[in-house]
Amino acid sequence: MTNFIDSAVGFFKSLFGGSPKTQAQPIATPQFSNYQSTTGWQDTGFTSTYLQLGNSVSTQETGNNTVCGDCLDPKTIGKNFFGLSYPGPNNPKTINGDYSYSYVPSDLCEYPAIGHDRRYDKLKIQGASGLFFDSKAIGADYRFIYEEARIALQPNLPFKYRYHAGLLGYLLSIPAHFKTIIFMKTHNILEWYPYLYN
Known part of the structure; x- marks a missing residue:
């Protein structure tokens, strides 16, 4: 019986290599000089590195001016309601000052806000005037409210x-309903309403 076991062990050693196992050496990790944690972004301490789409992007610097203009500016993250990045007027920007959607948020309620902002971008709507008065954005607003309500009503998510999600959906429903009523009134869609009570 021991001969059978020895031959099986010999067979597997010859199949997978009979040399003794060598311990894998751990990969050296970089040492961060000024590790700081801010809202959802870690400063690596390397002044010439920014994060873009989860990848490390090297930049060239001359004095205090960074040449990587398309990289995400970490100072613009978390500047909206509840310390979030996308629901509100102050979205993350690149170093050049252009709006950027490369930051990946951790709070689920930010994803409908990203979709809402992208729909506004596609419709070329900007600012509070578009939020309150532009009827082209009614569909984007109600989509945002629907998506936030779905998150708010999930019992297995953290409170x-x-x-x-519930508060953001409710807050956007106010201008969305206002805009819908104004749009319907100006297009004589609500004219039937007074006749119901006369």
Whole structure:
């Protein structure tokens, strides 16, 4: 019986290599000089590195001016409601000052806001005047409210995500309903309403 086991062990050693196992050496990790944690972004301490789409992008510097203009500016993250990045007027920007969607948020209620902002970009709508008065954005607004309500009504999600989603959906429903009523009134869609009560 031991001969059978020895021959089986010999067979597998010859099949997979009979040399003794060598311990894998760990990969050296970089040492960060000024590790700081900010809202959802870690400063690596390397002044010539920014994060873009999750990848490290090297930049060239001359003095204090960074040449990588398309890289995400970490100072613009978390500047909206509840310390979030996308729901609100102050979205993340690149170093050049252009709006950027490369930051990946951790709070689920930010994803409908990204979609809402992209729909506004596609419709070329900007600012509070578009939010309150542009009828082209009614569909984008109601889509945002629907997506936030779906997050708010998920019982298995943490309360913080549900609270943020519910409050953001409710807050946007106010200008969306206002805009819908104004649009319907100006197009004589609501003219039947007074006749119901006369």
